Amino acid sequence: MKRLGFYLLAVGWLVCQPAASFALPLEGMGCEACHRLSAEAPPGERKAPDLYYAGDKLRKEWLVQFLQRPVVLRKAGFFTAPGFLAGEPDARPHPVLSEEDAKKAADDLAALKLPGLPTGLVDEEPLSKVGRVKAKILFERDYSCIACHEGINLAGQARGGVSGPSLAGAGNRLKGDWIVHWLKTPEKFIDKSRMPVYRLDEETLAQLTRYILSLKKEPDEWTR
Amino acid sequence: MDPLTRPRPILIRLAIALLGPLLLALLFLACGREENAARPEAPAPPPAPVAEAPAPPAPPKAEPASAETRATYQWYCAQCHGVKGKGNGINAKWLTVPPRDHTKAEYLETRTDQQLFDAIQQGGLAVGRAPCMPRWGDTLDEKTIHALVRYIRELCECEAI
Numbered sequence: 001m002k003r004l005g006f007y008l009l010a011v012g013w014l015v016c017q018p019a020a021s022f023a024l025p026l027e028g029m030g031c032e033a034c035h036r037l038s039a040e041a042p043p044g045e046r047k048a049p050d051l052y053y054a055g056d057k058l059r060k061e062w063l064v065q066f067l068q069r070p071v072v073l074r075k076a077g078f079f080t081a082p083g084f085l086a087g088e089p090d091a092r093p094h095p096v097l098s099e100e101d102a103k104k105a106a107d108d109l110a111a112l113k114l115p116g117l118p119t120g121l122v123d124e125e126p127l128s129k130v131g132r133v134k135a136k137i138l139f140e141r142d143y144s145c146i147a148c149h150e151g152i153n154l155a156g157q158a159r160g161g162v163s164g165p166s167l168a169g170a171g172n173r174l175k176g177d178w179i180v181h182w183l184k185t186p187e188k189f190i191d192k193s194r195m196p197v198y199r200l201d202e203e204t205l206a207q208l209t210r211y212i213l214s215l216k217k218e219p220d221e222w223t224r
Numbered sequence: 225m226d227p228l229t230r231p232r233p234i235l236i237r238l239a240i241a242l243l244g245p246l247l248l249a250l251l252f253l254a255c256g257r258e259e260n261a262a263r264p265e266a267p268a269p270p271p272a273p274v275a276e277a278p279a280p281p282a283p284p285k286a287e288p289a290s291a292e293t294r295a296t297y298q299w300y301c302a303q304c305h306g307v308k309g310k311g312n313g314i315n316a317k318w319l320t321v322p323p324r325d326h327t328k329a330e331y332l333e334t335r336t337d338q339q340l341f342d343a344i345q346q347g348g349l350a351v352g353r354a355p356c357m358p359r360w361g362d363t364l365d366e367k368t369i370h371a372l373v374r375y376i377r378e379l380c381e382c383e384a385i
Contacts, residue, residue, distance in 0.1 A: 049326060076314045084314070085302050085303070085307050085313070085314065087314045088305070127351075140355070141349065141355040142349070142355070143358065144347065144348075144355055144356055144357060144358035144359075146356070147302075147304060147315055147319060147356040147357070148303060148315055150318075159318070160313060160318055161303075161304070161315035161318050161319065162313050162314055162318060163303040163304075163313075163315050163316075194299060194300060194303060194372075196300075196358045196359065196360050196362065196363045197362045197363045198362055201364050215228065
């Protein structure tokens with residue numbers, strides 16, 4: 001009888017353990033309800049940005065902060081949402097994690113990478129003043145990025161279209177190498193986005209990437 | 225001597241000989257004029273019927289845009305131009321220059337199909353319009369862009385003047 005009680009207790013203890021203790025990265029956090037954690041997951045399950053290359057794309061420090069104090073990066077919602085074009089974004093807020101869970105999740109996300117993506121492609125030194133002006137013209141005028149993405153205007157305010165994710169804080173959020181890969185070969189990451197494909201020469205690609213990295217406006221929610 | 229048989233003086237006979245035919249001729253000519261003057265002007269003969277060129281065949285009515293073209297418009301264009309092409313997409317209110325309303329003929333009929341094609345393929349800046357319009361030439365092939373131009377004509381119910 002005592003032995004049976006012991007087994008029951010042991011089984012109960014095991015069942016009550018948080019799933020994450022034994023789990024694959026991020027499992028049990030519910031991320032997969034909206035994000036695809038694997039390229040093999042059906043595209044129909046994509047309700048939020050894919051995360052199976054989060055380690056290539058996102059900066060870990062930003063992830064830790066975002067997961068504790070989520071902010072809206074896509075004011076019109078995710079581009080696959082039914083209300084996207086109608087301007088009726090899904091109003092469900094992103095779950096909030098504790099600091100501990102946020103750090104754990106950021107570690108797990110940082111490990112999610114596509115195999116063989118080259119790194120070290122970008123000179124991350126800030127642009128000179130003149131270089132920044134030239135690149136701003138590329139961003140806002142020559143390549144029309146501002147039509148769908150927020151940038152930062154001369155008054156330091158986030159301004160621009162909302163169908164794409166805000167880039168006002170892109171320098172804190174995105175990795176330079178990923179920006180290059182995305183601009184050059186978006187098909188590596190998505191079958192079909194709503195963004196135009198551009199065949200950029202290397203110099204333009206580098207200028208645009210460095211400009212996007214220079215956009216470092218913290219969300220208002222984080223600066224209060 | 226009977227005055228009737230008495231011979232006329234030579235001068236009178238000469239005058240009759242010369243003036244008689246002249247008077248007769250004048251009388252004849254005058255009548256002719258009068259005849260002409262009196263004749264009511266004949267109505268102009270009806271213009272000979274111009275052989276009418278056969279009417280050019282009516283231009284074939286454009287096929288309505290295919291479901292694929294409409295889907296392409298919804299996927300790419302509607303972000304700014306709106307679901308129904310009214311220029312009120314989700315980005316519209318954030319743009320310095322409002323996106324074109326594709327249902328308004330007043331402007332679109334002043335643009336040729338080629339100009340619309342160029343604006344889509346090369347972007348607004350390349351055709352002297354707003355730089356907010358990106359170029360889609362590396363995203364969409366020419367056939368798709370031509371189909372979008374036809375769809376815009378369908379939305380505005382207009383053709384280039």
